[in-house]
Each structure stands twice: as structure tokens, then as C-alpha cells.
Amino acid sequence: MNKMSKYFKALGLITLLMSTGSAWAQAGEPSTAGKVEFYIVMGFVFATALVVLAVSVVVLKLLRLMVKLQARKEAEAKGEVYVEPVKKSWWSRFLTEANDAVPVEKEETIMLDHNYDGIRELDNHLPPWWKWLFYISIAFSVVYMAVYHVFGTMPLQLEEYQAEVAIAEEVALARKADAPASNINEENVERVTDQALLDNGREVFISNCAPCHKEDGAGGIGPNLTDNYWIHGGDIKSIFKTIKQGVPEKGMISWEPLLSPDEMQNVASFIMDLVGTNPPNAKGPQGDLYEQDSEGGEEPAPADSVKTVEASLE
Numbered sequence: 281m282n283k284m285s286k287y288f289k290a291l292g293l294i295t296l297l298m299s300t301g302s303a304w305a306q307a308g309e310p311s312t313a314g315k316v317e318f319y320i321v322m323g324f325v326f327a328t329a330l331v332v333l334a335v336s337v338v339v340l341k342l343l344r345l346m347v348k349l350q351a352r353k354e355a356e357a358k359g360e361v362y363v364e365p366v367k368k369s370w371w372s373r374f375l376t377e378a379n380d381a382v383p384v385e386k387e388e389t390i391m392l393d394h395n396y397d398g399i400r401e402l403d404n405h406l407p408p409w410w411k412w413l414f415y416i417s418i419a420f421s422v423v424y425m426a427v428y429h430v431f432g433t434m435p436l437q438l439e440e441y442q443a444e445v446a447i448a449e450e451v452a453l454a455r456k457a458d459a460p461a462s463n464i465n466e467e468n469v470e471r472v473t474d475q476a477l478l479d480n481g482r483e484v485f486i487s488n489c490a491p492c493h494k495e496d497g498a499g500g501i502g503p504n505l506t507d508n509y510w511i512h513g514g515d516i517k518s519i520f521k522t523i524k525q526g527v528p529e530k531g532m533i534s535w536e537p538l539l540s541p542d543e544m545q546n547v548a549s550f551i552m553d554l555v556g557t558n559p560p561n562a563k564g565p566q567g568d569l570y571e572q573d574s575e576g577g578e579e580p581a582p583a584d585s586v587k588t589v590e591a592s593l594e
């Protein structure tokens with residue numbers, strides 16, 4: 281019965297956790313705040329559990345020590361020499377228990393009596409570790425089912441995705457609302473020289489583009505942006521257009537949904553300033569040579585004239 285009451289207690293705790301969880305889920309809207317609270321409380325519960333565990337271990341050790349001392353006292357009172365019992369490590373005890381295999385010498389006791397042309401069979405039971413995993417997975421599936429499909433405490437993948445998209449849309453809208461109305465596009469974009477704007481361009485570049493183009497523009501997954509070779513044209517309009525539309529089939533997304541037109545103009549100008557900086561370990565040239573300072577060189581190179589120039593830098 282004692283065992284039963286333990287199970288009920290555990291069950292009660294689980295239900296409690298799940299119901300409080302759903303209360304949170306209802307309280308918070310597409311809430312990041314509710315989530316944070318949830319994690320704080322969970323962290324607190326976890327930390328408390330750890331402390332309780334540590335204290336129990338210490339108490340257990342103390343109890344063991346007391347038992348040992350008592351045994352020694354009793355032995356001494358009887359005039360015997362106290363011999364400490366041989367202690368196996370918890371790990372080896374665990375292994376023995378988890379495998380619970382019949383030792384080779386005793387295999388005869390579990391031999392089945394049929395015999396197929398000399399092939400005989402042992403009546404081994406399932407190893408306990410296997411059974412434990414099986415029971416744990418059953419328990420997990422019940423909790424999973426309850427949490428995700430019965431109580432709806434946690435969002436399903438699709439809901440999670442939709443919530444994230446909704447938040448991202450809100451953020452994007454808020455940022456667009458903050459940004460001054462701008463009608464910069466690939467037709468009227470101009471190279472900016474104002475230091476504040478270029479600094480903004482650098483910020484945009486470092487946080488969005490550096491993973492593929494390197495912080496100094498030397499190129500990595502994406503091409504080197506510091507040489508005079510361009511796959512999609514090296515004038516401000518072409519660069520702006522490449523950033524805005526991306527080259528999705530080559531792995532660069534369209535940045536239009538993520539960056540404001542001003543930011544794209546700034547980062548495009550920042551990139552143009554990178555040309556000629558000769559950073560170390562730069563990627564070899566790709567695309568066509570573009571004379572940046574030539575008169576009337578503003579015509580964008582046709583995008584389909586993609587060819588890789590194998591010549592090395594310099």
C-alpha cells in the first residue's frame with residue numbers, strides 16, 4: 281500500500297505541474313513574458329529539487345556512518361573484531377542489477393529441453409535495463425500525449441512555428457513603422473558617403489552578412505566582396521538589387537523582408553567601400569571584372585553572364 285500511495289503522490293504532482301502549465305499558457309497571449317515566467321519557475325523547481333537531492337545524499341551518508349559506528353561498538357562490546365562489509369561500487373551493483381544475467385556456470389538451470397540438431401535454447405528473461413527503458417517510454421508517451429494532445433499545455437510544432445512567424449511579423453512591422461518612409465529602390469538607389477549611414481551599413485553587414493561573406497568581406501560561403509569581380513554587377517544599383525532580391529538558388533536569401541530600403545542602401549554602399557581593401561585569406565575572384573570608376577560604368581552587368589574567373593588575386 282505504501283508503494284501505491286507513492287505512485288498517487290507522483291501522479292498528483294504531474295497533474296499539478298501540467299495544470300499550472302496550462303494556466304500559464306492561457307494567461308499569456310503570444311507571450312514571451314509568460315514563457316520567461318514559466319522558465320523561471322521551472323528553474324526554481326529544478327534548483328530546489330537539486331538542493332533536496334544533495335541534502336538527502338548527505339543525510340544518507342551520515343546515517344550509514346552512524347550504522348557503521350553502532351555495529352563497531354556492538355562488536356567491540358562482544359569482544360569481537362569489527363570487519364567492515366565488502367562494498368561493491370554502486371556502478372557494478374547497478375550493472376549486475378540492470379543485466380541480471382544468469383551466470384554461465386548456472387546456465388543449465390534455464391536450458392529449455394528441446395534440441396534442434398544440437399542447437400539448444402536458454403530461457404533467458406528480458407534484461408531489466410531493457411524493461412526499464414520500455415516502461416519509461418510508456419510513461420513518457422502518456423505524459424507526452426497529455427501535455428501536447430489532451431491538455432494542450434505545450435504548443436505543437438505547427439503552432440510554435442505560427443507563433444514565431446506572428447512575432448517576427450510584428451517585429452518587422454514595428455521596425456518598418458519606426459523607419460522613416462522610404463522609396464529607395466534599385467532604380468533610384470545612390471551610394472551614400474555619410475559616415476553615420478556607412479556605420480549603419482557596417483552594423484547591418486556584421487550582423488546579417490558576415491557569416492557567409494566574412495566580417496571583412498573576404499568571402500566564405502558567399503563570394504569575396506572586396507575585389508573588382510562581380511557575378512551580379514558591381515555598381516550600386518546591381519548590388520542593391522542583389523541584396524534586395526537575393527540569389528535564393530545559390531543560398532543567399534532575399535533581404536527585402538528583413539532590411540529596410542535605407543538599410544539595404546547603407547549596406548550596399550558599405551560593400552562598395554570594401555572594394556580594394558585586400559583582406560587576408562580572401563576568396564578568389566568570381567564573376568566578371570567591373571571597372572568601378574570608369575565613366576558610364578553604371579550599366580549593370582547582365583546577371584546571366586555568370587562565369588568564374590580562376591585567376592588568383594593580384
Ligand code: HEC
Nearest residue numbers: 488489492501502503510511512513522523527530531532
Ligand atoms: C547564407 C549565406 C549568405 C548570407 C547570409 C549573405 N550572402 Fe550574399 N551571397 C551569398 C552567396 C552564396 C552569393 C553568391 C550568389 C551567386 O553565386 O550568384 C552571394 C552574393 C552576394 C552578392 C553579389 C556578389 C557578386 O559577386 O555579384 C552581394 C552584393 C551580397 N551577396 C551581399 C550580401 C549582403 C549585403 C548580405 C547581408 C545583408 C549577404 N550577402 C548575406 C551568400 C550569402
